[in-house]
Amino acid sequence: MSTFSVASVANYSDEDLMEFFQDGKELAFNELVKRYQDRLHNFLYRYTHDHHDCEDLVQETFLRVHKSKQSYERIAKFSTWMYTIALNLAKSLYKKKQRMHKVSIHKDDSNPDDFEMKIEDTKILPDQVLHEKLSLEKLEKALMSLQDEFREVVILRDLQQMTYEEISEITGVPMGTVKSRINRGRAQIAALIENYVDLGTSF
Numbered sequence: 572m573s574t575f576s577v578a579s580v581a582n583y584s585d586e587d588l589m590e591f592f593q594d595g596k597e598l599a600f601n602e603l604v605k606r607y608q609d610r611l612h613n614f615l616y617r618y619t620h621d622h623h624d625c626e627d628l629v630q631e632t633f634l635r636v637h638k639s640k641q642s643y644e645r646i647a648k649f650s651t652w653m654y655t656i657a658l659n660l661a662k663s664l665y666k667k668k669q670r671m672h673k674v675s676i677h678k679d680d681s682n683p684d685d686f687e688m689k690i691e692d693t694k695i696l697p698d699q700v701l702h703e704k705l706s707l708e709k710l711e712k713a714l715m716s717l718q719d720e721f722r723e724v725v726i727l728r729d730l731q732q733m734t735y736e737e738i739s740e741i742t743g744v745p746m747g748t749v750k751s752r753i754n755r756g757r758a759q760i761a762a763l764i765e766n767y768v769d770l771g772t773s774f
Contacts, residue, residue, distance in 0.1 A: 575599065584651035593640050600640075603649070604633055610731065611657060617726045618661045620715050628664065632657040648737065655741045658723060665719065713763040720744075721756035728753050 575591045580602045583591070589721065591599035609633060616625040635656050643652055714722055727733045738753075739746045 588646050589640070589643050589649050593643070594768055600637060603636070607650070607653065608633075611653075614654070614726060614731050615657060615661055617711075617714060617730055617763075618658075618723065619665065620711065624664060624668075628657065628660050633661055635660070647740070651737050651740045653733075653741075654727070654733075654737075658741055662719065662723075674734065709764050710760070713760040716763055717756055721752050721759065724749055724752045725760065727754040729757075 575596050575598075577592075577598060580588075583599070583602070585603060585606070588599040590604050592603070608629065610624060612629050615628045615632075615642065616622065619625050636653055639656075643649070676760065695753060714725065717725065719744075724738055725737045727741065728735070733741070735746050735749050735753075738749045742749065744752075
């Protein structure tokens with residue numbers, strides 16, 4: 572590997588930057604954060620649907636990367652290694668929150684539509700903009716309705732544009748299972764969105 576150059580930091584691969592970081596070059600880590608902060612935030616928000624949890628998970632993921640830098644080996648893509656950390660953190664938090672809210676959810680007899688995101692000032696939105704916003708919120712609701720194992724692979728494949736091989740490595744399940752879950756997740760999303768339209772669900 573070549574000598575680390577601050578001027579050329581943007582030209583290094585993720586894996587090169589990780590090796591430089593392992594050698595003590597903190598600027599290499601900063602570049603990795605710059606490259607992945609937005610993508611990681613996008614992924615974790617789609618998984619948690621909570622801005623506060625998402626911000627915490629992004630910070631925790633990079634903290635884990637920083638603390639565990641010596642455990643990384645170049646035989647793995649950096650992005651796959653990092654997303655594995657992020658997904659495990661998100662799963663742990665999601666399960667914890669499910670346990671915390673299980674009792675209150677069962678006791679709540681109100682309409683579940685009361686908890687949906689609201690669109691503010693929709694009257695001033697052009698028709699096309701409003702339609703796109705409504706469609707996006709229906710997709711978000713459908714994603715959150717999926718079981719964990721379907722939601723995570725659909726997000727990784729369709730929103731993060733990862734390969735089946737990468738998703739298999741991140742989730743720790745066989746590639747055939749990944750493909751099956753993606754197909755089933757997509758089918759469920761299509762059915763859910765169709766139901767929202769048929770039932771006249773408002774957002």
